[in-house]
Amino acid sequence: MTIIKVADENEVISKLASYTEKISNDAISKRGKFFIGLSGGSVVKFLCEGLPTLNTDWSKWVLAFCDERVVPEDSEDSTFGTYKRNLIPKTSLKEEQFITIKQGVSAEEAASDYTKKLTAAFGSPNFIFDLLLLGMGPDGHTCSLFPGHPLLNETSLKVAPITDSPKPPPERVTLTYPVINSARNCIFAITGAGKADMVKRILKDQEDLPSTRVKPEGSLYWIVDSAAAAHLLTNYWG
Ligand SMILES: O=C1O[C@H](COP(=O)(O)O)[C@@H](O)[C@H](O)[C@H]1O
Numbered sequence: 581m582t583i584i585k586v587a588d589e590n591e592v593i594s595k596l597a598s599y600t601e602k603i604s605n606d607a608i609s610k611r612g613k614f615f616i617g618l619s620g621g622s623v624v625k626f627l628c629e630g631l632p633t634l635n636t637d638w639s640k641w642v643l644a645f646c647d648e649r650v651v652p653e654d655s656e657d658s659t660f661g662t663y664k665r666n667l668i669p670k671t672s673l674k675e676e677q678f679i680t681i682k683q684g685v686s687a688e689e690a691a692s693d694y695t696k697k698l699t700a701a702f703g704s705p706n707f708i709f710d711l712l713l714l715g716m717g718p719d720g721h722t723c724s725l726f727p728g729h730p731l732l733n734e735t736s737l738k739v740a741p742i743t744d745s746p747k748p749p750p751e752r753v754t755l756t757y758p759v760i761n762s763a764r765n766c767i768f769a770i771t772g773a774g775k776a777d778m779v780k781r782i783l784k785d786q787e788d789l790p791s792t793r794v795k796p797e798g799s800l801y802w803i804v805d806s807a808a809a810a811h812l813l814t815n816y817w818g
Pocket residue numbers: 619620621622623646647648649714715716717718721722723724747
C-alpha cells in the first residue's frame with residue numbers, strides 16, 4: 581500500500597489525475613484498452629475536474645461503476661447522470677463507452693443486467709479492472725459496502741444488489757470484494773477533516789471496516805489531504 585499525503589483538495593485532484601493518466605497509458609499500451617471503475621460521492625467532483633487534463637487515448641477507455649444508485653439518470657443521486665453532465669462534455673469520451681446500470685427495475689434485476697454487460701465487455705466472467713477509483717464515507721464504507729452489512733461476506737456474486745443501504749438512496753448495485761480485490765490498481769481519494777478519524781482507524785489502527793478490506797492483488801494507493809490525514813503520525817508515511 582502506498583499512502584500519498586498532499587496539502588489540499590486541489591492536490592488530491594491533480595495527483596489522482598496523474599496516477600490515472602499513467603495507469604491508463606500503461607493499460608492501453610499493454611492490452612489495447614483501459615477498464616476503469618468510477619465511484620460516486622466526492623470522487624465525482626475530483627474526476628470531473630481532474631480527468632479532462634489527461635493526455636490519454638480516450639477512445640480506448642471502457643468506463644464502469646464501482647457502485648450506482650438505482651434512480652433515474654436525471655436524479656442528482658445518479659452517479660452516471662453526474663458524469664454524463666459534468667465529465668463527458670469536457671473530454672472526447674462518448675456515452676456508449678460507459679457500462680451503465682439499468683434504471684426503472686429492481687436492484688436485483690439491475691445487478692443481474694450489469695453482470696451481463698460486464699461479462700460482455702470483459703469477454704469473460706472475471707472482471708479484472710485496470711483501475712478502481714474509490715471513495716470512503718465517514719463510516720468507513722466504500723462502494724455500497726457498509727459496516728456490518730452481510731454483503732461484506734459475499735463471495736459468489738461479482739455484482740450485488742442492495743435494498744437497505746443505510747446511506748440514501750436505499751436501492752443500489754455494487755461490485756463485491758472478489759472483483760474489487762482482483763483489480764490491477766485501486767486508488768482511494770480522501771479529503772476533509774470529517775474523514776480524519778476514519779482515515780486513522782483504517783490506515784493506522786487497521787480496524788475491520790469495509791475500506792480496510794480493500795486489498796487488491798495489484799497496487800493500492802490512498803491519496804489523502806492534510807485535513808483527512810490529521811490523526812496519522814508523520815513518521816507513518818511510507
Ligand atoms: O454513497 C456513496 O458513498 C461513497 C463515499 O462518498 P463520499 O461522498 O463520502 O466520498 C462513494 O464512494 C460511493 O460511490 C457512493 O455511492
